[in-house]
Amino acid sequence: xxxxxxxxxxxxxxxxxxxGVYVVDKEFHIVYVNAAASSITGISRNEVVxxxxxTFCRSERCELGCPITEVLRSGKNxxxxxxxxxxxxxxxxxxxxNASLLKNERGQPIGGIISFREKSGTDFGEYLNHHxxxxxxxxxxxxxxxxYKTIEQIAVSDATVLITGETGTGKELVADAIxxxxxxxxxxxxxxxxxxxPDALLGSELFGHMKGAFTDAxxxxxxxxxxxxxxxxxxxxxxxxxxxxxxxxxxVLQEGTFERVGESVTRKTDVRIxxxxxxxxxxxxAKNRFREDLYYRLNVIPLAVxxxxxxxxxxxLLAEHFLRKYERRYAKxxxxxxxxxxxxxxxxxxxxxxxxxENAIEYAFVRSKRTDTLCECCLPPQLLNNQQCxxxxxxxxxxxxxKTETILSLLRQHNWNKTKVARLLGVNRSTIHRxxxxxxxx
Numbered sequence: 244x245x246x247x248x249x250x251x252x253x254x255x256x257x258x259x260x261x262x263g264v265y266v267v268d269k270e271f272h273i274v275y276v277n278a279a280a281s282s283i284t285g286i287s288r289n290e291v292v293x294x295x296x297x298t299f300c301r302s303e304r305c306e307l308g309c310p311i312t313e314v315l316r317s318g319k320n321x322x323x324x325x326x327x328x329x330x331x332x333x334x335x336x337x338x339x340x341n342a343s344l345l346k347n348e349r350g351q352p353i354g355g356i357i358s359f360r361e362k363s364g365t366d367f368g369e370y371l372n373h374h375x376x377x378x379x380x381x382x383x384x385x386x387x388x389x390x391y392k393t394i395e396q397i398a399v400s401d402a403t404v405l406i407t408g409e410t411g412t413g414k415e416l417v418a419d420a421i422x423x424x425x426x427x428x429x430x431x432x433x434x435x436x437x438x439x440x441p442d443a444l445l446g447s448e449l450f451g452h453m454k455g456a457f458t459d460a461x462x463x464x465x466x467x468x469x470x471x472x473x474x475x476x477x478x479x480x481x482x483x484x485x486x487x488x489x490x491x492x493x494x495v496l497q498e499g500t501f502e503r504v505g506e507s508v509t510r511k512t513d514v515r516i517x518x519x520x521x522x523x524x525x526x527x528x529a530k531n532r533f534r535e536d537l538y539y540r541l542n543v544i545p546l547a548v549x550x551x552x553x554x555x556x557x558x559x560l561l562a563e564h565f566l567r568k569y570e571r572r573y574a575k576x577x578x579x580x581x582x583x584x585x586x587x588x589x590x591x592x593x594x595x596x597x598x599x600x601e602n603a604i605e606y607a608f609v610r611s612k613r614t615d616t617l618c619e620c621c622l623p624p625q626l627l628n629n630q631q632c633x634x635x636x637x638x639x640x641x642x643x644x645x646k647t648e649t650i651l652s653l654l655r656q657h658n659w660n661k662t663k664v665a666r667l668l669g670v671n672r673s674t675i676h677r678x679x680x681x682x683x684x685x
Contacts (some may be wrong), residue, residue, distance in 0.1 A: 263338075263361070266345070267296045268310055268354040283361060285331035286570050300357075301329040301376045301428065310342035311355040316463065325374065328359070331434070333398030333426055337362045347399055375560045380413060382557035386549040397544055398424045403496070405481075405541045406519040408548030411598030414519040415479060415619055417548055422475045422669040427515055430474030436489075438480035452504035460505065468512045469503055475515045481541065482522035482533065489534045507541045516541070551593040551600060558589050561597060564619065565604040577608060577617050584619035587626055 254275065257264050262357055273296050284299070291299040296311065304310060304326045314321060321342040328336045340359040347353050347441055375383050377391045394417070397404070404421060406414045415434070424430045424594030440448055443457065451466030467476060478484075484492070495501050496516065499508050518541045527533035548572035549557070562580050580588070584607070593599055606620040619627060665672040 263360045314344045381564045384554040402543045403516045404544045406546045411596035412548040418477045419518045432475045433471035438483035442485045477519045481518040482520035492537045493537045551596045569608045580617045
């Protein structure tokens with residue numbers, strides 16, 4: 244093992260410490276893990292040295308504010324940061340950590356060192372009372388704490404999970420968290436949107452096909468069940484799957500076997516299934532659009548994600564989260580949402596849930612010309628009565644302001660989706676077309 248950063252003497256000192264310690268290089272590969280860190284997590288150093296650091300710590304901070312990234316960026320130490328780690332059996336451990344920059348003899352940064360200790364007397368439930376996020380999911384309302392607790396409890400299980408909730412509530416994030424806290428976390432996590440493909444193509448996508456099985460099958464292709472073997476398969480919009488495909492899926496769940504399209508060879512797969520839908524599947528069963536036996540196979544562990552209107556205490560946390568997200572994307576600092584704007588956000592109904600809230604924050608972020616506070620007059624028109632103030636930026640100002648976002652930069656950031664950019668700017672799509680004619684694209 245190449246301890247580029249550490250002498251034998253320093254390794255001996257670190258191994259004698261009661262705190263857990265791990266060291267990473269600038270590419271986030273683990274260089275060293277001390278004895279206490281292995282003891283706390285149940286993960287030996289030989290399992291993780293040379294691998295990316297998230298394979299060891301598996302922390303929620305990997306998704307929201309990695310401390311190593313921050314110390315490398317700022318050059319400043321981090322002290323007393325509260326976070327979590329996962330033990331080898333999936334148990335979530337509340338910890339307090341410190342992060343420091345490692346430098347060579349010329350003062351150049353070469354990596355980072357994390358030290359941590361378990362928070363004595365603190366269990367996972369208490370931890371959730373004081374923290375706003377969980378593996379990428381933002382919120383600390385009681386309904387969300389119940390979901391986090393369920394995810395923590397099923398970490399050692401391979402049981403199928405059915406995630407239900409309205410469009411835009413964050414069902415995919417819940418699926419991500421289930422996989423990241425499971426014992427299959429180091430294996431593939433494969434996602435399929437069952438509503439995005441017609442029946443014939445969905446079969447090929449899930450099970451694969453043989454050359455010549457249909458017109459466009461020009462070569463053999465493995466399916467998602469084979470890709471996900473040993474890991475987790477997330478079937479989003481499961482309520483949109485046809486009865487024919489439901490029958491094939493039921494067989495995989497019951498027997499763990501399938502055939503590629505156009506092939507008679509039976510193949511085996513070891514996959515954990517997570518499924519999600521915004522439909523009431525019991526109503527779909529009553530209308531003969533969903534198989535009852537498949538429903539009970541999927542609904543082993545039900546998780547209902549609440550709509551945003553039932554967790555309004557999370558709106559300030561979500562607004563702050565999206566501010567930080569778009570601050571990075573647009574290289575523009577807006578530190579807070581004004582009390583008046585926050586009041587509007589909290590009292591709005593949010594039929595589109597978190598997705599609609601994120602769009603509203605991005606809209607206001609783009610329209611605002613202030614650098615300190617997001618004011619209420621920049622919010623989308625459907626949230627207020629088109630009021631304006633000196634914090635509002637008109638379309639002409641946005642076009643003229645080359646120091647912030649131009650129409651071209653917005654288009655690049657949104658994959659040239661003119662409809663979305665027009666919505667962000669509060670103009671018609673035809674306006675974007677007209678303005679592009681006058682811009683020389685690089």
